[in-house]
Amino acid sequence: MSENEDICPAPIIFTMIGGKWKLSILKALIFKGTMRFGALRREIDGITQTMLTQQLRALEADGLVERQIFPEVPPRVEYSVTDDGKALKPVFEAMHKWWLEQKR
Structure with a gap:
């Protein structure tokens, strides 16, 4: 095993997708699309405009979400998951399956 394989990635992953809002944002973009x-703010109950902006910027900085600006008047901005973000879909599905099993 190499030195990099010995490092536990959990803290890094939790920093990237943890917190109250990031999972909700990623879930919406992964399963509902761009x-x-x-629309994203309406999809996530209770999130403020400021918090959504901060969390989208963090997800964008981590390469999980991309922001596309269209040169229109007024400007149109759309958010979508990157390929790295799409790779989290099986993780969400596994968490959902686990949750359903715990409810039994």
């Missing part, structure tokens, strides 16, 4: 800011 969304504009307002």
